[in-house]
Amino acid sequence: MTIREVAKHAGVSVATVSAVINDNKYVSDELKQKVLKAIKELNYRPNRWAKSLATGKGYTIAYIVPDITNPIFSRITKGIQDVANKKNYSVILASTNFDNPTLCRYVDWVLEMRVDGVVFTGRHGSTSMKEIRRLRSAHIPVVIALAPSDITSIDRVLLDDRGSSRTAVDFLKKAKRESIAFVGVRGSTTSHQRYLGYKDEIDGWCEELLSFGEDFTWDDGYAAARALLEQGGKFDGLFAASDIMALGVMACLKEHGYHVPTDIQIMGFDNTYAQWSGQAFASMSIPAFEMGMKAATQLFDRMDETVGEIKNYRLVAELAVPNKGPYAKAIKSLV
Amino acid sequence: MTIREVAKHAGVSVATVSAVINDNKYVSDELKQKVLKAIKELNYRPNRWAKSLATGKGYTIAYIVPDITNPIFSRITKGIQDVANKKNYSVILASTNFDNPTLCRYVDWVLEMRVDGVVFTGRHGSTSMKEIRRLRSAHIPVVIALAPSDITSIDRVLLDDRGSSRTAVDFLKKAKRESIAFVGVRGSTTSHQRYLGYKDEIDGWCEELLSFGEDFTWDDGYAAARALLEQGGKFDGLFAASDIMALGVMACLKEHGYHVPTDIQIMGFDNTYAQWSGQAFASMSIPAFEMGMKAATQLFDRMDETVGEIKNYRLVAELAVPNKGPYAKAIKSLV
DNA sequence: CTGTTAGCGCTTTCAT
């Protein structure tokens, strides 16, 4: 079914049909109706490929993401999807598995797809930088969502990890916790920002009490908490750099006879699991969906006008206090 | 950068360049080298749109999914992505939010995109049916992943909910639970299958003890458990139709002074949250990633040959016993 | 206002 057949069927020219479809030229009502009728009757749908080839626009953006399975990333994806589809754009997904060679392959592929723009989320580091540059040197607009943040010449939508962490620790302070520990991940930029927020906030309140794992995992949280306990640290509050670590921390503390949150109150970060953890701790909710929307919106702006100043949005995470289950009351009464 | 420029640069014809790129015609080594060199030098990438227009193939499949944010669905997505990309296909996402009008709009859109095939996950019901048919009447191969299962004329990759549920209940029986309750969702096909498995398995072991909620939510799990308690049901084992409900159940039981898993042992289904729930209950792990791979593989088979018998794969969920945290030992020692 | 027509970049016969 081509535009030519529609034209013939309607007894008009292809140009007229095209004009009706795209609504970008004046067409008399009479002809317009004829065309519309023909389109209905023939069940005609314009061919995107031909259109793209002719216009040079693909109506497609890509989201390069480390792992679609991660709840935060999948929410970002959803945000991107929503705004893209509203503009009649498709979004294609490229899930890199945090693997650099895979990332490179995907960038090649995205380049070949001739997408109109890409939203990028990835590891900090030289490979990410390089690949982003490769995209841009092909004149493809890029906006970074969430990370990496160490590249300043590109539009970004970031999370204010440091500020958000202050909110988290402040919550613990308001709950009258006198000694607050921090559990994070060694060598992670994100964890470091969250540590800085912790440090900012406990300044003048209590001593630093730190423990680090190698990764954002349950096991590492568990181990970090045990290390804290074994080195005889005294604390009645603890801020973990992620919910999953907080879960490990909590398990360890309980195992050692502490009651959470009465004896030791925990604060997570992510709010991916806090709400389902038996409601034993509060967390910071990352506005991932909003970040996706913002990133896509900015990408479309950039696609419209290549020039213009670099935009940097920095969203804050929101305090998420459990409101269900047996522990909710306990936590709330502590505040 | 077009194929013509490459041809000129290499001093050959466009046909030769095309042949080299697609490796589908004999080209002398000498010319081949020249062409390859020209491609490198000009940093040439073939244009997908033109290629698609000329060949009639888009090298794209779509995944129509209710909610990319759901862990099960995002894993299916990943499975699909993996196999599609291995074949050099892109996958575009259409997230319907379980909303029928949205679904219709996306089907229109997918039709217009002229994708080569679609994997479909959705609600049971007439709208899903209708939209799937619409896709097929446009000669687009479709394979259903996970649901709906009430349409038999299409390739499907399903979960054996009933059989898997038997495994779940069997686990409880092996743990010497004498009276096992079931918590499910009223009106859900999936929940009903899981109930059937429960029923199969407790037959001759104990009485049916049932409680239903309106949806797969924490609150409904909580409420269902309370109903069970209030109606004076005695049980030392409980099978919930989903992990999220199991979490609600657990909160309720604990609140009422029961110890989980000692007093009452819970079994979930999904394994999305069981592992992070303080490890208090076991669950059935849905092979979502595998389902995605299988669905995509089947889709490609179907794309290759339109005819052939309808395939129906039915995967089983695997028992997932927590192996971390304080409760793990407790559960395991009970088995 | 409407129609004709020349591309968009690639594939693919069909000659040579």
Add this chain to the structure above:
DNA sequence: ATGAAAGCGCTAACAG
């Protein structure tokens, strides 16, 4: 073994 040329379906001058 290689090349010329005719489309694929659409858009956008341009002509009428």
